[in-house]
Amino acid sequence: MERTDPCLISRRDVLVASTSAAAAMAAPGAAAQTAAPAVTDATTPTRVSLKVNGRSHTLALDNRTTLLDALREHLHLTGTKKGCDHGQCGACTAIVDGRRINTCLTLAVMHEGASVTTIEGLGTPRSLHPMQRAFVRHDGYQCGYCTPGQVCSAVAVLDEVRSGIPSHVTADLTARPLLSAEELRERMSGNICRCGAYSNIVDAMMDVAGSKA
Structure with a gap:
């Protein structure tokens, strides 16, 4: 009968021992991960x-x-x-x-x-803002879908002009007021009117600004 040397360790024994050690080391991390607070849902x-x-x-x-x-x-x-x-x-x-x-x-x-x-x-139907009245007076809208954005932008543009904020087409940064049809077209270029009422919108803005269109 062949005797087994107790000092000899098989490859299988090494693998089993390594796996057990890795599991023991990972246990604290796993517990900490379980105890961590949940991430807030977006x-x-x-x-x-x-x-x-x-x-x-x-x-x-x-x-x-x-x-x-x-x-x-x-x-x-x-x-x-x-x-x-x-x-x-x-x-x-x-x-x-x-x-x-x-x-x-x-x-x-x-x-x-x-x-x-x-x-x-x-403004309201009974008390229109001056820009709303000017849009009506100068026919600054057709289908009307873009009109709320156009009116809000037009009101803000005149505030920019009064504050002396230049646009990309301002030739003289010291000029006051910074008001011209070219200035208004540039400043309103981010508002698209698919019906093409652009010239009437400029007329309405000039009217409110007190300048002749």
Whole structure:
């Protein structure tokens, strides 16, 4: 009968021992991983406070909600239109903290505490904003889909002109006011009118600015 040397260790014994040791070392890490807090889901609602057209609102929103969808779907202010949803047409333009922006390109959670003005906040059918009256007077719209964004942008543009903010076509940075048909066309170039009422829109803006078109 062959005797086995107790000092000899087989390859199988080495593998079994190595596996056992690895499992023992991994155990504390596994326990720690189990005890770690769960990662917050991106869809967990976030409370966002906005002042829209002079009224305060607190909304519980998915972090991925655009400002446009917050206005339309949550506050039911459907005057702000969803056109291209890619920031290319300007139909969703609103005025946020005094500046015009494409609301489809920004998340609502980025504007905590912001003051937002939409077309509904500029005027009402019984009390139109001067720019709204000028659009009617100069036939600055046809189908009307882009009009809310056009009006909000036009109001903000005249504020930019009064503040002396130049555009890409401003020839003299010291000139005041920075107002001409060329200036207005450049500044309004982000708002597309598929009906082609551009010249009438410029006329309406010149009218409100107090200059002859």
